[in-house]
Amino acid sequence: MTELRHRFALHFDWVKHRRVIAGREVILHCHHYNSRIQHTLESAAGIDGKRIIREAAESVFAEHVLNALEAGDATDTRWALAAGLYAHLGFGALDVRGVATGRVTAASSHFVEGWNAGFAGRTEPVCTLTEGYLAGAHLAVTGETVAYRETACRISGAAACVFERAAGPRAAIPPVARALIAFSPRPAAAFPAPAHIDGDKIVSALVAMPIHGDAEGLIPAFGVYLASTPADFYNLVCIRFIEEMAAKGLARNAQRLLVSDAETCALNTFRGIMSSPEWDALVAPMLVESADSLYGVVAVSNALGWGNWYVTQHTPGATLRIESVNGYEAAGYRELRGTAAAPQCFMLRGVAAGMMGLVYGTGTMADRFGTFASSEAACICTGAESCRFEVRRA
Ligand SMILES: [Zn+2]
Ligand SMILES: [Zn+2]
Known part of the structure; x- marks a missing residue:
């Protein structure tokens, strides 16, 4: 993996004050923020917050992982890059050695750290973003649309988070439609x-x-855990949350x-x-x-x-x-x-x-x-x- 890390090199855009990794604008936020917006979505009555998070992660990370791949990368290398990007961004350490049989595990998780800090006592798995990340990575690596579900999570005492691939292909999420806007910020x-x-x-x-993931794929800094998350992910999640809540008044x-x-x-x-x-x-x-x-x-x-x-x-x-x-x-x-x-x-x-x-x-x-x-x-x-x-x- 070490020799592939240059593909995640940070570019800082001084005009826009944006951090760019593997061609995507990423935003640094801490585990408090990430677990709190997740909590806000997943605990709102009458909407499926987990689905909003999963689908946003799948569509955004399918593109992000694909950006890190190059023609000629073998399948093993492609999966190593998918796990490497995940760790570099600070989400945790994915073990993808069993991915061919539909099983991925994680010995560390940014989300487990966040929930333990802010909302201790949850027993339901908390690595919802990871479910979407793996579906997006799977699409980028193999071209297949599949689903992953977290069947055990460290939040409830499991030794590792376990993600299992659901049987069979499923309908693809439509690509995110965006209109690029010409915009020059005030100097x-x-x-x-x-x-x-x-x-x-x-x-x-x-x-x-x-500021990137350590050996555990985490970014402990300034007394918090940071993660670099694509701006698109936050925007899709927050916009869709407000829209679905708006439909309920x-x-x-x-x-x-x-x-x-x-x-x-x-x-x-x-x-x-x-x-x-x-x-x-x-x-x-x-x-x-x-x-x-x-x-x-x-x-x-x-x-x-x-x-x-x-x-x-x-x-x-x-x-x-x-x-x-x-x-x-x-x-x-x-x-x-x-x-x-x-x-x-x-x-x-x-x-x-x-x-x-x-x-x-x-x-x-x-x-x-x-x-x-x-x-x-x-x-x-x-x-x-x-x-x-x-x-x-x-
Ligand atoms: Zn977990
Ligand atoms: Zn504004």
Whole structure:
């Protein structure tokens, strides 16, 4: 596998602030966020959240795995690359030696770590994304459309997660229809630069860090487990969740849940980042006044593949206006659904509130949750030039 790793080399697109691995834009999020949005979908009554996750993963990873393959790769190599990409992205370690007989196992799982941290006690298997990943990988490697189901999971004490192929072929999921949009984000020079924080230096340092799966296929960093997940996956999952909830008259509930998940993610991930040796070495020397921590967190977030955003107004402890010039939610919504009647960037909206709660709140992360309220006052999805978020004390 080592000699094939170059196929997963990270390319950072400085214009769009996107991380690209094997030809796909990937987004860094932590296990708190990933398990929370999964929990939100899978526990919503009246919709099949597992199906939404599985189908999105299958369609996105069929394309992603195919990107990593080259003409002339033997079948064993193709499966090794499928497992290698999965591990490189931080989802865990897949053992595909039994795949010809329909059985794949995993000794580690990003999702098991996430659920154990946030929702201990679940006994039902949690590696839903992996079921879709394997179906997508199977399609990329063999050309066949099949299903995988997790029949044992480490979440309920099994020694390894076990995925078994369902007998026989099944109908293919239609390919995802997207319209590529021509879009040039507003340049950094259009925004005021923070007085003490060198954002480009922080982004450069983070991009240079080897943030990819270790021997277990996990990315323990900043006190959380990170994973690089294609932006398309998040966008498909969140858009379809809201659409299915909207059909039940619950669109606003769905949106609120996604905002809450993102606020929790920001509190946990950025707390981990602010107490890491990397923060001490890189950002702490730039901190002069209290507001600088907020600017530092924003700079760090601009290395995660979310796009880039800039603080346009900030009263320490009270208010924040922040403008995102090309968030992945907005770009994805435009590609997948066109324009919208209302703003659609629920992840960034929740993160904006969480960052303020982290920097200016007190007590535990649970105490700080909800300290600040955030709204999206303008959105690229509705035709605005950029997405603008406004945060104030709740
Ligand atoms: Zn599992
Ligand atoms: Zn937006």
